[in-house]
Amino acid sequence: MNKRMSSRSRLTAVGLAGVMALGLSAAQLTGASAAEDAAAPAAAPESDLKIMGPKNVDAYAYPGENFAFLDSARYLAAPELGYEFATQRTSYGATPVMTVTTVDGKQRGKTVTVPQELVDGMNGLKDGLRVKIVNSQGKVLFDDKRTLCTGGYDTQRVAPTGPGEPSYPTWCGGDWFTRSVVFGIDQGWAANLDAFVDLNGVKIGHKLTMTTAITKPVAQFLGIPEDQRVLKQKVTVRNACTSYEWGCEGMAGEPREGFSTVGADVAELMQDVSPETAAMGGIxxxxxxxxxxxxxxxxxxxxxxxxxxxxxxxxxxxxxxxxxxxxxxxxxxxxxxxxxxxxxxxxxxxxxxxxxxxxxxxxxxxxxxxxxxxxxxxxxxxxxxxxxxxxxxxxxxxxxxxxxxxxxxxxxxxxxxxxxxxxxxxxxxxxxxxxxxxxxxxxxxxxxxxxxxxxxxxxxxxxxxxxxxxxxxxxxxxxxxxxxxxxxxxxxxxxxxxxxxxxxxxxxxxxxxxxxxxxxxxxxxxxxxxxxxxxxxxxxxxxxxxxxxxxxxxxxxxxxxxxxxxxxxxxxxxxxxxxx
Structure with missing residues (x-):
C-alpha cells in the first residue's frame, strides 16, 4: 500500500535562504577542507547530476476518448559520481532524518544531512519534481509538484563508470513501522523519474509540450546547474489501440478471467462493505x-x-x-x-x-x-x-x-x-x-x-x-x-x-x-x-x-x-x- 502522503506546502523564505546558504557543495560531499567549505558560494557549485530524456515522446488515448496518459522516459543521471540518500528514524513517531553521500567507485565521500524543509518523510525530496504540460495553444493542461524519488525499475546506464548492475532499491517510501530506507543513483547510471501523468481534454493527434524539472530548492541543494535541471519534450498523442501489439480487442475479457468487471453487478457485489475491504475488492x-x-x-x-x-x-x-x-x-x-x-x-x-x-x-x-x-x-x-x-x-x-x-x-x-x-x-x-x-x-x-x-x-x-x-x-x-x-x-x-x-x-x-x-x-x-x-x-x-x-x-x-x-x-x- 506505498502510500505517499507528501506535504504540498512551499518552503518559507527563511527555509529557502537556509537551503541556499547550505548548498550541497562538491567539497562537502568529497570531504574537502573546512576552509574550502567556507569559501563555497551561497548557491552550490555545479555537480554532474542532470535531467535527461528524448526530445520527442508519445502519449496514448483510446478512440473516442477525451483522455490520455503518458509516462515518457525522464531520467536523473549521475555520470561521474553516485548519490546515496538514506533516511532513518529512531521510533514510530520520530522525525525522519535524511542524509546524502557521494560514491566514487568504492570510495564514499562525506555524508551531509538534508535540510528538514526538503525531506518528505520516508518518501524522498519534498516537492523536488515539477511536471508541466501545455497544448499547442499554450494552455496549461497539467502543472504539479511531486516528491522526488530516484527509485525505479527502469534504471539506465549512461557512462562506463560505477557498478555493472544497479544497487539501490526500486522504490521510495515507508509506513509507520519503517525504520530506515535508502534510495539513490549509482555512479554511471540514471534513475527513472516518477512523472506519470493523466490528462483530460486530450485526444488522438493532439500535440503537447511537457516540461519536467528538478525544482530550484532541491537543485540548489544538490548543485544541479540551471541548464541541467529542466527537460522539455514534445508530445504526440497516439492511438493506444494501434500502438500496442495486442490492440484493444479482448482487453475487457470476462470477469472470471480477472480482466474487468464486465458482466458482474458490482453495485450488488460491493454493498455495505467497509472502505478497507472495498480497497481490496472484498465482498x-x-x-x-x-x-x-x-x-x-x-x-x-x-x-x-x-x-x-x-x-x-x-x-x-x-x-x-x-x-x-x-x-x-x-x-x-x-x-x-x-x-x-x-x-x-x-x-x-x-x-x-x-x-x-x-x-x-x-x-x-x-x-x-x-x-x-x-x-x-x-x-x-x-x-x-x-x-x-x-x-x-x-x-x-x-x-x-x-x-x-x-x-x-x-x-x-x-x-x-x-x-x-x-x-x-x-x-x-x-x-x-x-x-x-x-x-x-x-x-x-x-x-x-x-x-x-x-x-x-x-x-x-x-x-x-x-x-x-x-x-x-x-x-x-x-x-x-x-x-x-x-x-x-x-x-x-x-x-x-x-x-x-x-x-x-x-x-x-x-x-x-x-x-x-x-x-x-x-x-x-x-x-x-x-x-x-x-x-x-x-x-x-x-x-x-x-x-x-x-x-x-x-x-x-x-x-x-x-x-x-x-x-x-x-x-x-x-x-x-x-x-x-
Missing part, C-alpha cells in the same frame, strides 16, 4: 446470488476456502545438522503491532479487521524450503542457514500444505505466525481464521540493518509459492524486509458474542518455536483496541502508538490509493500488503 455478503466470479472480486471464495483450510500446526522442528547455527547465520523475526484496524459486517457477522506485519531484522535471511512427500499435498519444510551467501546448514522446521482456494493455488507454510484477540489480562477471546501463509518480502522495514538487502529480486533467493504440481518450493524473508497480511472477512476476528470493552490484538511470529532465530524476545506484539457499538454496527477505537495515529494514516493512504486508482497512476506503494 460484503457471500450469499448474493447469480454473481459472476472475478479475480479482483473473488475474496469471498478465498475466505470460504481459508475457513476450511487446516489450521493445525506443522510438525515439530528439529535441531540443525550442525550442533548450533552461528549467530550470523540466523534471522531475527520481529512482530510489529497491528494497524489499519477496523470493524466490518460480513457474511452476517461483525468482524474486527486489521493488518499484521512481521519482519526479519537479521543478520541473516529467513529461508524455508519445502520438499513434497510422495503422492501427497504436503511438503516437509526445512530452514536453511547461509554464511556469506553460501548454504552451511539446515533443520527440519515444520510443514507446508497446498491451498487450493481461488486466487491462492499455492503452498502455505504452517509455522510462521499466529493472530489472536485477547483480553487485557492475556486470556484468549478468539483467533484469526487464517493461520498459514506464503511468505513474500512485501515491505522494506530497515534498509540500514546489518546485512539488509536492497534489491531482493536480484539475490537469487526469490520466494516461489509454487503450483499444484510443484515438488519443491522456497519461501524467504531477506534481512530488513517483512510481509504484511491484511486480515479481513473470515480471516478477521469474529466478534459474535464479544462484548464491548478494551482488548488487545496479539501478533506472534514463530509461535511454535520451530524456526531458529537470534532471539524470541521480540516475537510478540500487542495493540490495544476498544470495541463499541451494537450487533450489526460495531465500532472500534485504536489509541495512538508512540504518538502516531496509524488509523488516520491508513485512512489517508486509502484515500490516496483510491484517487490514484481512479486515474490509473502507476506510482507504486511502499506497503504491498497481501492476503496469501
Amino acid at each position: 460484503q455478503d457471500p450469499g448474493v446470488a447469480e454473481r459472476t466470479p472475478n479475480l479482483f472480486l473473488v475474496d469471498e471464495l478465498e475466505a470460504e476456502a481459508d475457513a476450511k483450510a487446516s489450521r493445525e500446526p506443522g510438525t515439530n522442528g528439529a535441531a540443525p545438522k550442525v550442533a548450533a547455527p552461528k549467530a550470523d547465520t540466523l534471522p531475527d523475526l520481529v512482530a510489529e503491532p497491528a494497524w489499519s484496524v477496523g470493524a466490518e459486517r460480513q457474511g452476517g457477522k461483525d468482524r474486527l479487521t486489521f493488518n499484521a506485519h512481521e519482519w526479519n531484522a537479521g543478520p541473516a535471511p529467513l529461508v524455508v524450503e519445502g520438499f513434497r512427500r510422495p503422492n501427497s499435498a504436503v511438503m516437509d519444510a526445512y530452514q536453511f542457514f547461509y554464511e556469506e551467501g553460501e548454504q552451511v546448514a539446515s533443520a527440519k522446521t515444520g510443514t507446508m500444505k497446498f491451498h487450493a482456494a481461488p486466487g491462492h493455488n499455492h503452498w502455505h507454510f504452517l509455522d510462521f505466525a499466529q493472530y489472536d484477540l485477547v483480553k487485557t489480562n492475556g486470556d484468549l477471546v478468539t483467533s484469526s481464521g487464517k493461520q498459514s501463509w506464503c511468505l513474500v518480502p512485501t515491505n522494506a522495514v530497515d534498509m540500514l540493518a546489518e546485512g539488509a538487502v536492497w534489491r531482493p529480486e536480484s539475490i537469487g533467493l526469490d520466494s516461489a509459492c509454487g503450483g499444484k504440481e510443484a515438488t519443491w518450493m522456497r519461501e524467504t524473508l531477506p534481512v530488513g524486509w517483512g510481509d504484511t497480511y491484511s486480515q479481513y472477512q473470515t480471516e478477521a476476528f469474529d466478534l459474535t458474542g464479544v462484548p464491548n470493552g478494551t482488548y488487545k490484538i496479539r501478533i506472534t511470529v514463530n509461535p511454535n518455536g520451530n524456526l531458529h532465530e537470534v532471539t524470541a524476545d521480540n516475537n510478540v506484539s500487542h495493540r490495544k483496541v476498544i470495541l463499541g457499538g451494537k450487533p450489526g454496527a460495531r465500532t472500534v477505537k485504536v489509541p495512538k502508538i508512540d504518538g502516531v495515529d496509524t488509523e488516520l494514516y491508513a485512512e489517508m493512504a486509502f484515500e490516496a490509493d483510491t484517487a490514484r486508482a481512479a486515474v490509473g497512476t502507476t506510482t507504486s506503494s511502499t506497503t504491498l500488503s497481501h492476503d496469501h
